[in-house]
Amino acid sequence: MCRATEVVSTVERVVDMSSPVMSQDELNLIPPLNFAMVDNGIFRSGFPDSANFSFLQTLRLRSIIYLCPEPYPEANNEFLKSNGIKLFQFGIEGYKEPFVNIPQDTIREALKTLLDVRNHPVLIHCKRGKHRTGCLVGCLRKLQRWCLSSIFDEYQRFAAAKARVSDQRFMELFDISSLKHLPMSFSCLKRHVFTAILIVMIIDKAGRFKAKSNVKT
């Protein structure tokens, strides 16, 4: 169901981080169509092409969740290879209403990959970042306890005139019960707590070294 490709990076990630603020002549980062941040370490967009690669490098992605059945283009594969980005492909056919039939199992598998922080930062994309990507993000929002009207509102913001009732019905009926065991430590809900715990643990370790040193002298 999911085809995963891992390529060890052999090339240094080249991102100009030296100057955080640029002049107006230097507005040269081009996010992919329908790009947005979904949550900490999770992004969404339409299909990126070579014009978007410089921008994507700034995200320092660890993986991409690709929701179309078509093979990944050669130029994009090269980009992943040279930046050490893993590709998870979940091939969901593009439909036109009324023949929409999104496979629940595939979305469930994609969600598991999405929730795994070892894959973060991750970019989800399909062709236009509207329907397949919108459904996956909508199911994530259910896990995050968003009410349905807000889930639909977000879906519609990206799908705009192409919004489908059938996609919204899919999100409404999607059963999240089997995903109960998966943690969401990346989420807005938890990230700050997680970072605070990490820092306290490290400081505590430093303190122990100091204490040992005092005892010995």
Add this chain to the structure above:
Amino acid sequence: MCRATEVVSTVERVVDMSSPVMSQDELNLIPPLNFAMVDNGIFRSGFPDSANFSFLQTLRLRSIIYLCPEPYPEANNEFLKSNGIKLFQFGIEGYKEPFVNIPQDTIREALKTLLDVRNHPVLIHCKRGKHRTGCLVGCLRKLQRWCLSSIFDEYQRFAAAKARVSDQRFMELFDISSLKHLPMSFSCLKRHVFTAILIVMIIDKAGRFKAKSNVKT
């Protein structure tokens, strides 16, 4: 230009973090209208009301940037007070085209507040999260070197049928040169580097304690 209100929290932040994944009956978090994540620690929305307070608590906000001149409602003030959230008010009048006149200086001051990580996580909001909020986010995107067509695309996603050419012209002409000195350590561009440096510094400190202890014994 900016009215800042700080209230020391006297009440524990009450957020149920015990169960990350809920059943379908428990989709009870209601984000404000037009809510979205802008970047690490930065959110945007329309005017939140009491129905949104439970959701906002999950963001663990440190501050709110409020872009309307009207006084903040009593219920919202109470919410800020009991959650220790600081309010920065930049009163920008709501206009209707062709009489749009967004003050550059006010947006510049709001941007400085927005870029200060001590205020993060921060929520930007106006009335509907379309025009004033859209302009401030658009100016942030210029600092992040996004090309104008992508800035306008994002603006239009939130403004939808209410998108204004005059707002887009404002963003295009907005001069970012005076903000060059401000760092953006929160940004997608830099967060991971920043965290890595912090952790390396702490580990290094721990190592020095260990080294000292070895020398003394």
